[in-house]
């Protein structure tokens with residue numbers, strides 16, 4: 415199967431001489447579910463940021479949908495990014511907009527018709543179990559509710575790739591299970607899910623997921639791509 419995201423000999427550093435990721439080779443295939451784990455500071459968020467093209471390597475290549483982001487002209491980046499849904503660690507909801515309008519935002523930017531927006535947002539509000547919160551504002555919601563809204567907003571355009579940084583961090587076990595169930599079902603229907611997490615117990619909940627474990631230097635030797643989840647020794 416051809417790669418949807420390909421890292422070849424990727425080196426990344428915020429400061430010269432202090433590699434966060436070093437000679438990293440990774441292939442992400444369409445419709446697969448990937449967990450990215452590793453200690454705090456291992457480089458999980460940095461890896462995800464490279465996938466949504468917020469960071470670039472200083473050496474090596476990253477190909478997204480077959481395009482080499484190192485050589486791709488800047489003007490093509492937004493249209494590639496539209497095909498990627500992003501759930502940030504800190505949600506980034508717009509405080510001035512209610513739940514419905516936060517989730518609808520990407521569709522409004524795409525100038526979709528209002529009746530399409532209403533039915534699409536209505537459906538996803540049911541999927542994330544928040545149909546009665548449509549007209550509430552983010553500051554009046556719990557962390558877990560805000561997180562589910564951020565997930566809904568990331569999914570609303572039906573992206574080909576979902577990149578999620580700790581998307582279940584503020585959610586109780588039952589809700590985390592239902593979010594994982596939703597993402598797992600979407601991955602089986604073709605969406606590639608790339609999710610960073612500290613919570614190794616989540617890995618048991620998606621039996622078909624692959625596991626990318628970043629070591630302390632994120633280098634080739636310390637990255638494990640395990641076909642099946644196996645408990646860490």
Ligand SMILES: Nc1ncnc2c1ncn2[C@@H]1O[C@H](COP(=O)(O)OP(=O)(O)OP(=O)(O)O)[C@@H](O)[C@H]1O
Nearest residue numbers: 428429434452453454455456457458459460461612
């Ligand atoms: N903007 C930045 N400038 C300089 N260093 C940074 C920056 N962002 C992150 N770092 C450093 O890069 C390293 C990797 O950070 P990153 O956020 O990718 O790790 P992580 O595995 O996601 O950590 P966590 O699990 O704590 O979120 C850390 O040592 C961090 O301090």
